Amino acid sequence: APPVTALLAPVVELSADRLATAELVAAAKWHSGDPVEAPEREATVLAEAERSARALGGDPEVALAVMRDQIEANKVIQRGRHADWYAHPDRSPLRPPDLADARADLDRITPALVGALTDAGAGLAAPGCEAELARTARRVADERGMDRPGRTALAVSLSSVCA
Numbered sequence: 207a208p209p210v211t212a213l214l215a216p217v218v219e220l221s222a223d224r225l226a227t228a229e230l231v232a233a234a235k236w237h238s239g240d241p242v243e244a245p246e247r248e249a250t251v252l253a254e255a256e257r258s259a260r261a262l263g264g265d266p267e268v269a270l271a272v273m274r275d276q277i278e279a280n281k282v283i284q285r286g287r288h289a290d291w292y293a294h295p296d297r298s299p300l301r302p303p304d305l306a307d308a309r310a311d312l313d314r315i316t317p318a319l320v321g322a323l324t325d326a327g328a329g330l331a332a333p334g335c336e337a338e339l340a341r342t343a344r345r346v347a348d349e350r351g352m353d354r355p356g357r358t359a360l361a362v363s364l365s366s367v368c369a
């Protein structure tokens with residue numbers, strides 16, 4: 207495989223990890239009645255990503271663009287779950303997970319993802335980046351048994367990774 211593949215794998219794995227939190231976040235908000243969109247929290251996440259990028263010597267603009275897509279993808283999954291649970295209340299989660307726990311997970315993933323983007327560096331501008339990114343996303347989605355909406359959200363989350 208081309209060298210860019212090894213650099214993209216952690217970016218894709220961490221994006222899938224991040225997306226996996228959306229189910230818990232959706233369930234927490236389903237019970238609390240909080241809206242999917244939390245603008246203040248988004249601002250905090252983006253500020254953390256920018257800070258991490260600077261601390262690691264990465265590109266803050268890349269980190270911000272990718273994290274905006276990550277947040278969008280997370281909301282896509284949350285909205286999908288809520289729509290599903292409105293239509294089929296019997297599928298809705300019985301016990302509410304703790305939103306703070308899910309956010310603690312997200313707070314561990316964000317700097318790791320910014321680190322992976324920083325490590326990928328110039329590889330993100332390599333000619334094969336988009337093709338390798340798509341291939342890696344398919345592999346990770348297959349390995350994790352991700353469903354169609356999950357695969358779409360993963361693609362959304364990765365849309366600004368390659369330059």
Ligand SMILES: C=C(O[C@@H]1C=C(C(=O)O)C=C[C@H]1O)C(=O)O
Binds near residue numbers: 231278312
């Ligand atoms: C994940 C959450 O839902 C949304 C997505 C966010 C994210 O992906 O970091 C942040 C805020 C919310 O708009 C959350 O509220 O924590």
